[in-house]
Amino acid sequence: MMTDYNFDVLYLGAGHGTFDGAIPLAAAGKKVGIIESGLIGGTCPNRGCNAKITLDVPVALQRTVERMQGVVSGDLKINWPALIAQKNAVIEPLPDFIEGLLTDAGAKLIHGHGQLTDAHTVTVDGNPYTADKIVIATGLRPNHLDIPGTEFGHDSTDFMALDQLPARIGIIGSGYISMEFATIAQAAGAEVTVFMHGDKALRRFHQPFVEQLIALMTKRGITFIRNAGVSAFTKSGNTYTVEYGDNDSKTVDWILDATGRIPNIENMGLETVGITTTKHGIPVNDHLQTNVANIYASGDVVDKAQPKLTPTAIFESHYLFELLSGKTDAAIAYPAIPSTVYTSPRLAQVGVSPEDGAAAGHQLVENHLPNDWYRQIDRQTQGENVLVFDAEHHLVGASEISEQAENVINSLLPAVVFGLDQDQMWQLVHIFPSIDAATWGQLK
Ligand SMILES: Cc1cc2nc3c(=O)[nH]c(=O)nc-3n(C[C@H](O)[C@H](O)[C@H](O)COP(=O)(O)OP(=O)(O)OC[C@H]3O[C@@H](n4cnc5c(N)ncnc54)[C@H](O)[C@@H]3O)c2cc1C
Numbered sequence: 081m082m083t084d085y086n087f088d089v090l091y092l093g094a095g096h097g098t099f100d101g102a103i104p105l106a107a108a109g110k111k112v113g114i115i116e117s118g119l120i121g122g123t124c125p126n127r128g129c130n131a132k133i134t135l136d137v138p139v140a141l142q143r144t145v146e147r148m149q150g151v152v153s154g155d156l157k158i159n160w161p162a163l164i165a166q167k168n169a170v171i172e173p174l175p176d177f178i179e180g181l182l183t184d185a186g187a188k189l190i191h192g193h194g195q196l197t198d199a200h201t202v203t204v205d206g207n208p209y210t211a212d213k214i215v216i217a218t219g220l221r222p223n224h225l226d227i228p229g230t231e232f233g234h235d236s237t238d239f240m241a242l243d244q245l246p247a248r249i250g251i252i253g254s255g256y257i258s259m260e261f262a263t264i265a266q267a268a269g270a271e272v273t274v275f276m277h278g279d280k281a282l283r284r285f286h287q288p289f290v291e292q293l294i295a296l297m298t299k300r301g302i303t304f305i306r307n308a309g310v311s312a313f314t315k316s317g318n319t320y321t322v323e324y325g326d327n328d329s330k331t332v333d334w335i336l337d338a339t340g341r342i343p344n345i346e347n348m349g350l351e352t353v354g355i356t357t358t359k360h361g362i363p364v365n366d367h368l369q370t371n372v373a374n375i376y377a378s379g380d381v382v383d384k385a386q387p388k389l390t391p392t393a394i395f396e397s398h399y400l401f402e403l404l405s406g407k408t409d410a411a412i413a414y415p416a417i418p419s420t421v422y423t424s425p426r427l428a429q430v431g432v433s434p435e436d437g438a439a440a441g442h443q444l445v446e447n448h449l450p451n452d453w454y455r456q457i458d459r460q461t462q463g464e465n466v467l468v469f470d471a472e473h474h475l476v477g478a479s480e481i482s483e484q485a486e487n488v489i490n491s492l493l494p495a496v497v498f499g500l501d502q503d504q505m506w507q508l509v510h511i512f513p514s515i516d517a518a519t520w521g522q523l524k
């Protein structure tokens with residue numbers, strides 16, 4: 081018996097894990113519903129990637145002006161309130177813009193908190209919405225340390241809404257958010273202390289480059305405390321104290337708790353329907369199906385080995401478009417997914433790491449980038465990369481630390497993803513002069 085559902089596909093959450101695929105799915109004629117409890121677009125546009133990169137722009141500018149002194153003159157100071165206003169001007173229109181893309185394609189948006197009441201029904205404010213297939217794409221939220229005074233810690237969203245930059249900032253953790261926000265805050269004039277959980281920062285990145293980055297950030301005045309063992313936050317008047325180590329403490333004006341992000345899997349009726357969860361999110365099979373056959377998961381909420389980043393969410397969302405529109409029934413096959421830390425210099429990587437490449441017996445080629453004339457035009461003195469080649473001399477991985485690392489890794493993607501040989505590489509003719517021409521010069 082055919083059931084008459086309200087929707088063919090109903091998404092929970094309106095971030096990249098949803099909208100990149102929901103737009104073509106609705107445009108292809110499927111009845112698509114999207115339930116969102118917060119801002120349309122989710123984390124990345126509103127309080128993640130797009131918001132953060134807007135704050136980073138003057139940092140890159142400041143570093144260039146610093147290197148080019150003599151050719152140009154004068155210090156470049158960052159006006160924090162103006163920077164936040166600029167970020168707001170760029171970011172605030174995005175939810176309406178994305179909602180427009182969705183509704184123009186024919187999707188119906190439902191504002192409110194969704195809760196599954198059975199395998200085909202999601203209830204919002206007491207109203208049931210039924211669907212043949214459901215996609216859970218509810219993302220992550222900031223972790224808050226379970227220590228006394230945790231309420232005095234703030235998250236990345238709070239940081240990007242600060243009207244005034246606090247003079248002294250304590251940052252707990254040394255992952256992506258910590259390193260990026262420490263860079264921005266220091267460049268804008270704050271005194272920054274980073275309290276590391278262990279001895280390593282940015283564990284997924286090439287550690288010699290991470291140590292270079294820590295050394296450069298330290299030279300600029302950022303303090304790193306390794307193995308800090310943060311145990312409590314206390315408040316006294318307008319200041320806060322971070323208690324750490326055996327009996328140490330540091331007084332600051334503002335605390336950023338950047339100790340990771342946890343999945344949004346509670347109060348959504350997942351137990352009612354019997355969906356399996358772990359502390360990392362929702363496990364799925366190779367078709368992004370949860371253990372309940374008509375319910376799928378996409379984006380950061382998925383418990384997976386791939387990095388929880390926007391490119392991964394976009395790829396999964398697009399895969400679900402193809403699967404649910406009947407264009408494919410194949411398993412998802414992830415390509416190499418690149419990642420970048422937007423510090424100055426940046427760290428970026430794709431594919432096989434230098435460590436795994438060495439273990440596999442691959443050839444590692446190390447380049448000192450300032451040797452290239454193109455990096456000398458704006459006086460870059462730092463920058464290294466490691467290119468990993470297999471036995472047939474195909475590029476299988478690359479890691480870089482430099483001011484343009486994200487552009488270099490983007491440029492190398494076709495070689496890594498499609499396993500290009502030398503003849504094919506010569507078919508890619510790059511604009512000269514450009515970072516791509518400089519980069520591909522290392523391959524040919
Ligand atoms: C500060 C910061 C900077 C970042 N920078 C980068 C970067 O530079 N590059 C990069 O690739 N990635 C970056 N990321 C990660 C990136 O933002 C995420 O990978 C991406 O947003 C994941 O998309 P998603 O759709 O899975 O989840 P989200 O974008 O988090 O969307 C989930 C949505 O679900 C909604 N929701 C949750 N529960 C319910 C419910 N029950 N009912 C209805 N709606 C619900 C939420 O309100 C939210 O809007 C950053 C993240 C942060 C926090």
Ligand SMILES: NC(=O)c1ccc[n+]([C@@H]2O[C@H](COP(=O)([O-])OP(=O)(O)OC[C@H]3O[C@@H](n4cnc5c(N)ncnc54)[C@H](O)[C@@H]3O)[C@@H](O)[C@H]2O)c1
Binds near residue numbers: 254255
């Ligand atoms: N450029 C980017 O692509 C980008 C930028 C920002 C955020 N993100 C995404 O957002 C996610 C969250 O970022 P994040 O920096 O919060 O997480 P993260 O996982 O990158 O780093 C968390 C940090 O907190 C530390 N930590 C964990 N438990 C702790 C404890 N009890 N006490 C002290 N420190 C502790 C970890 O050692 C680690 O250094 C990232 O993993 C990434 O997926 C990506």
